Amino acid sequence: MSAPNLLTPGHIGGLATPNRLMMAPMTRSRALAGGVPSELAIEYYAQRASAGVIATEGVAPNAVGLGYARTPAIETAEQIAAWKKITDAVHARGGRMFMQFMHVGRIGHAANRYTTEPLIAPSAVRANGQIWTDALGLQDFDAPRALESSEVPGVIEGFAQATRNALAAGFDGVELHAASGYLPMQFLSSGSNQRTDGYGGNVQNRIRFVVESLQVMIAAAGDAARVAMKISPAIPFNDIQDDDPIETYTALVKAVAPMGLGYLHVLRTPPLPNIFEVLRPLYPGTFAVGGGFDFASGNAALASGLADFVVFGKPFTSNPDLAERFASGAALTPFDATTFYTPGPKGYTDFLPASAQSA
Ligand SMILES: Cc1cc2nc3c(=O)[nH]c(=O)nc-3n(C[C@H](O)[C@H](O)[C@H](O)COP(=O)(O)O)c2cc1C
Numbered sequence: 001m002s003a004p005n006l007l008t009p010g011h012i013g014g015l016a017t018p019n020r021l022m023m024a025p026m027t028r029s030r031a032l033a034g035g036v037p038s039e040l041a042i043e044y045y046a047q048r049a050s051a052g053v054i055a056t057e058g059v060a061p062n063a064v065g066l067g068y069a070r071t072p073a074i075e076t077a078e079q080i081a082a083w084k085k086i087t088d089a090v091h092a093r094g095g096r097m098f099m100q101f102m103h104v105g106r107i108g109h110a111a112n113r114y115t116t117e118p119l120i121a122p123s124a125v126r127a128n129g130q131i132w133t134d135a136l137g138l139q140d141f142d143a144p145r146a147l148e149s150s151e152v153p154g155v156i157e158g159f160a161q162a163t164r165n166a167l168a169a170g171f172d173g174v175e176l177h178a179a180s181g182y183l184p185m186q187f188l189s190s191g192s193n194q195r196t197d198g199y200g201g202n203v204q205n206r207i208r209f210v211v212e213s214l215q216v217m218i219a220a221a222g223d224a225a226r227v228a229m230k231i232s233p234a235i236p237f238n239d240i241q242d243d244d245p246i247e248t249y250t251a252l253v254k255a256v257a258p259m260g261l262g263y264l265h266v267l268r269t270p271p272l273p274n275i276f277e278v279l280r281p282l283y284p285g286t287f288a289v290g291g292g293f294d295f296a297s298g299n300a301a302l303a304s305g306l307a308d309f310v311v312f313g314k315p316f317t318s319n320p321d322l323a324e325r326f327a328s329g330a331a332l333t334p335f336d337a338t339t340f341y342t343p344g345p346k347g348y349t350d351f352l353p354a355s356a357q358s359a
Helices: 040-047 077-092 148-170 183-188 208-221 244-261 273-284 295-303 313-319 322-328
Strands: 011-014 015-017 022-025 053-059 098-099 131-132 136-138 172-177 229-230 263-267 287-290 309-312
Touching: 022 322, 040 077, 077 136, 098 148, 136 263, 148 172, 148 208, 172 183, 172 208, 183 229, 208 229, 208 244, 229 244, 244 273, 244 309, 263 273, 263 309, 295 309, 309 313
Parallel strands: 022 053, 022 309, 053 098, 098 172, 172 229, 229 263, 263 287, 287 309
Antiparallel strands: 011 015, 131 136
């Protein structure tokens, strides 16, 4: 059998897929007040149903985990019902869809939240940086409070409840966002995790929050293939810092390798250009790679055996039919970063498939 390419049918998360493309999780800030996805999101995701698998934008497992303006959650009956319309539309178009759980931890601002609870984090270390709020414009990140040891299991359990809610909303699986400086990565990283209990200090303690979160998600789903994770070793985003990311992620990937997850999504970032080569040999399951791929480099990653799936982010914002364009050789529409996070349909649902564009 010849080596796979992006257009070869595949398997991920227990699902058969028509190609090896994953649509990256992307926050698009079009949700309604109270963390409810808008009707626009139904069309947005349905337009992208030909991806091998779609990962949703980061979705807060509950109100405490939500930090950005106009972002959704998966906690209330209203939120679950709104997500169900989205999975129904994607499935009706033949697609497959995982929900990404994004618990922001210390990254957020009260003006963006529908709870008055403060931000939570492994340690009371405020992130340097600013965040957009619709009410007040750019603001410094709020200071988080440190979780008590007795509270950590409850936060982990929040991912189990979110898993049950996501599956009730019709998702094919769920992805833990352990990347980009949010709560799970705040536990993984020595800079933001200064705990002295069993969830901090040495690497086995720092990976514990993530490992236990995956365990409860698997138990809630009843099937490890429906649970996945994204990591971004050494990314400097959101003021995250780790003294030894190779040690951290080697230990983490070894710990999760036997779990039988649906996939492990690794985002390559400039500080560690060879991270796929380091982690791939440690991970026998479905390995998805992301970060700046195009058709040629994606095919090369699959052909070399470095990856089983390739994740595309920005190209999917402006090319809803990315798989068809790769197949036909149609030109890609350039993405428009000015509309990534703006409300309304512009830059969201108005990028058409090549077949609908005028010649
Ligand atoms: C507008 C935008 C929003 C994003 N939001 C998220 C997010 O919610 N969760 C996440 O894991 N990554 C997020 N990312 C990162 C992407 O998932 C992906 O890792 C990154 O864009 C690299 O892939 P690319 O070079 O193909 O765009 C976002 C990226 C963009 C462009």
